[in-house]
Amino acid sequence: MNFAVLQFPASNCDQDAVHVLKDVLGHSARLLWHKETALGGADAVVVPGGFSYGDYLRTGAIARFSPVMQAVQQFAANGGPVLGICNGFQILCEAGLLPGALIRNRSLQFRCEHIYLKTMTRNSPFTNKIDGGKLLRVPIAHGEGCYFADPDTIGRLKANDQILWQYVDAKGALTEMANPNGSVENIAGICNEARNVAGLMPHPERASESLLGSADGRAIFESLVNWMEQKQTAKAA
Amino acid sequence: MKAKIIITPKKAVLDPQGKTVQNALEHMGYSGIQAVHVGKYLEVELAGGDKEALRRQMDEACHKFLSNPVIEDYKLEVE
Numbered sequence: 001m002n003f004a005v006l007q008f009p010a011s012n013c014d015q016d017a018v019h020v021l022k023d024v025l026g027h028s029a030r031l032l033w034h035k036e037t038a039l040g041g042a043d044a045v046v047v048p049g050g051f052s053y054g055d056y057l058r059t060g061a062i063a064r065f066s067p068v069m070q071a072v073q074q075f076a077a078n079g080g081p082v083l084g085i086c087n088g089f090q091i092l093c094e095a096g097l098l099p100g101a102l103i104r105n106r107s108l109q110f111r112c113e114h115i116y117l118k119t120m121t122r123n124s125p126f127t128n129k130i131d132g133g134k135l136l137r138v139p140i141a142h143g144e145g146c147y148f149a150d151p152d153t154i155g156r157l158k159a160n161d162q163i164l165w166q167y168v169d170a171k172g173a174l175t176e177m178a179n180p181n182g183s184v185e186n187i188a189g190i191c192n193e194a195r196n197v198a199g200l201m202p203h204p205e206r207a208s209e210s211l212l213g214s215a216d217g218r219a220i221f222e223s224l225v226n227w228m229e230q231k232q233t234a235k236a237a
Numbered sequence: 238m239k240a241k242i243i244i245t246p247k248k249a250v251l252d253p254q255g256k257t258v259q260n261a262l263e264h265m266g267y268s269g270i271q272a273v274h275v276g277k278y279l280e281v282e283l284a285g286g287d288k289e290a291l292r293r294q295m296d297e298a299c300h301k302f303l304s305n306p307v308i309e310d311y312k313l314e315v316e
Contacts, residue, residue, distance in 0.1 A: 057302075106253050146251065149307070
């Protein structure tokens with residue numbers, strides 16, 4: 001598979017994403033500078049973490065107007081899979097590709113720690129290979145990861161099964177204590193209604209090798225690869 | 238000419254900054270404070286021209302870019 005990993009000024013998880021896709025999973029992955037206007041035949045796009053454009057104005061607010069994001073809008077509208085991680089999630093919300101917004105953590109603290117994620121549905125390109133019931137232990141590192149959306153939007157997310165991951169404790173219980181940032185409904189990641197665009201605040205690319213303390217994040221990338229392979233097989237048949 | 242834009246968090250949105258500033262003010266002994274909302278202020282210097290057209294243009298920019306309508310409200314003045 002060919003992955004395009006976007007690179008904005010002050011992206012800082014771009015190399016980690018390329019490393020996982022290329023060196024760990026054995027796919028082709030290349031960085032795409034924010035001034036590019038085409039995705040160069042990529043099968044999937046990863047919008048990585050960092051502090052694009054210095055987080056000026058609002059997180060993701062400036063990145064969403066970059067040339068490369070116009071190409072991503074088009075790619076997503078045609079059904080292409082797009083995964084936003086951390087700042088990437090913030091950018092996708094600002095771009096209107098995902099509903100809601102990420103605001104300052106309730107505690108005002110920058111939270112940098114491992115958390116547990118419960119996968120709420122396997123019905124998505126990003127979760128289909130995750131063992132049912134398995135909690136994912138992955139790190140977070142953000143100051144503005146509190147997911148907010150109005151009650152109508154939250155209702156629609158639930159009705160359409162768009163909540164992909166929620167923060168839980170080590171036993172899988174959805175508690176207030178397990179919520180690191182004050183997100184509505186402990187939401188850590190969602191997808192759009194068409195299910196081809198997803199975003200999450202935690203960093204699966206920092207937890208895809210056991211050497212790093214956890215390889216749980218790998219299942220998210222493996223799900224995406226599996227989904228794309230199935231789609232290609234279906235197309236060829 | 239100048240556009241003056243005040244952006245504030247929507248009432249329904251959690252505003253931990255405002256709450257923390259409020260707590261600090263109370264600790265310092267300031268009484269009677271009911272709530273604090275922390276937002277931002279932008280001043281845009283304009284070359285001049287038709288005031289109404291400029292206002293419409295800045296209003297569009299506020300809606301599209303300078304504020305996020307999901308979480309923020311804004312007030313715009315052109316003078």
